[in-house]
Amino acid sequence: MRPQRLEDIVGQQDLVGPGKIIARMVAAKLLSSMILYGPPGTGKTSIASAIAGSTKYAFRKLNAATDSKKDLQVVAEEAKMSGTVILLLDEIHRLDKTKQDFLLPHLESGRIILIGATTENPYININPAIRSRTQIFEVHPLSLEDIKTALNRAITDKARGLGQLDLHVDDDALAFMAGATNGDLRSALNGLELAAQSTPPDDTGAIHVTLTVAEACFQRKALIGDKNGDAHYDVISAFQKSIRGSDTDAALHYLAQLVAAGDLPSICRRLMVIAYEDIGMANLPAAARTVQAVQAAQQLGLPEGRIPLADAVIELCLSPKSNSGIAAIDAALADVMNGHNGAVPDHLKDAHYSGAKKLGHGNGYQFPHDFPGDWVQQQYLPDDLKHAEYYHPKANGRFETQLGEQYQRLLRANRRR
Template structure:
């Protein structure tokens, strides 16, 4: 029997779960299908997010023949079979998985068929196509990023699988507890394939009750997904609560709490949230109080990304401890938010003439750049002149904190320059 995730692949574009930025009404792929003006494309994103589903749905909606190959394992001969089918019977949509593994021989064979439109190539990859895919292929395709599915998207797909009597589990009497369902939607990191595989295993391996019901509880879901539900609630907010607690623990300099919450996130497999949140924390909460800590956070996140779990926990633990014990300052985020408030309130003003671009003929006649003073031509590489628009010339956004010697020096320099700038 084919796996549930395979059977539940959409047959038309309206059945696609998630990715509405691409397939929703009026969006680019939807428009291509509606007009039957398909072009070759590359879909890239994490596993289980719908790349194959989009290709299958496009084929089903357009009624074109649909073939699937793998760039790493299938041969040039397999590509020749697809090309011959396209020559004999018309357009073929070819889903080429792992397209970043396409070698030059296969690529050279494919290119003329992409040019004449007989083969509509849909390449699928988890790698960044701007780095991993040959420019010759890239230049002949449109590139679309496929995002991880939300818990709501996965819940919708699980409901469909439970209700569909033909392709899904609708012929069985399944009771899926709300906490078990929530666990499957929030602990698969946007990977629908993993959620459907776990659901199918749970249903097929659970004994029926006297009334023929298959009752899927949280412990069963945990066993079938092989992840423990460290935190669950009916609304699915607990995962984000842990992320929030993680940042607030670092901000509050509680090393043990920060390590605890990071361990919960890593144990659930959510490495991406940890890395992203650490970058935010470094610049939002430590910032100018300890700029080298921000640099070391970037290095730790880069190392974690290359290592993957479980080894990624090591550089991340080091930097979490450092961020917790570091002096803190939020003066950077406060400063930019203060500037943005002025922008949103309409306090903008015209760029002073002497700062305007003067790299074109006629700029001097307009007075653009004429009176600009080049700071490097003056002592200490500084000269007094107005940079802010007239209506904001006395604005001051940066308010320093004296939590470290770094920011004390920044404060002294900022105040010195501000006083010199405003001195009559």
């Protein structure tokens, strides 16, 4: 079911949809090397395959960890003969220096269009020499509707899917398959294929896949009340909103649903988001304790992991709440995204290299630790933003109240008010 054209790709429409960057690159035939990073089964290989199919360029796939420099040489020779080859290099974060040095001139010449695929953060795990010659795009877990669309295509496609079978999949079974893999389409398709091939046909030759069959093939139970495609994410949403609303019993109920479904990854990720998004500055020690509880749960696994998770949920529910942290960073991001970056003041610029002084970099900087109280009045924001205030403290807990008072004192002392 691998897509052959960009139009066939399910999900990732912010990259491949009409008018979006990869679609524009393909339409203009101005491809550049790129790195796609994100969880397994989210479409990295599909995007590479569809780009090749849409441009009619030769498409080759190698693995940076297991394939040798000789394999890269074969691709390079083919590129010299055919003009351009699209190379999907899986696990690009494991590319060693020898292979990297061989690839670099071919990337610069444009003979090889590299599409690197990785589940690791490329800004941390990929060599800067490769990173500087590629565009980096993040792919995200697919939505339930995206996965249901792809599963229905596989059920009806007679050439590449299961359309040659008289296959009937119940709505609740399809919804379960879509939600059971946390956005991993490959796993969802594998589960569908197993269900279809392992279920004996009835007297009429029809294969009937029920929710019970789907659960057996995915080795996971459906969430309680999971009768539609949105149930899984509805429970996660209700879990966060119950903690935000300080309803301990409701939060424990939704936690129990997620524990019963065995969805430890979603619980852990969501709890850490909640701790810093909804409690945050009002009780940062509780946020830190939540991270410890999550780490304990991951070490213990389920069912024992439910104990530290429950402790964290109870504390977060009963803690004062504040979203001032996320509001502050989003306000700052809005300025940056709208082009209000501003130049770094000269006295704050790096002065640790020869010639910096001649440029005026670092001149006039006052080292706070040389002054009483380790503080001195000076400007840190760019001139165009010197009056900006992104953080607006709340007074829902003693912790942030005290920080807020200090924030206001520093604003007044620095004459920004």
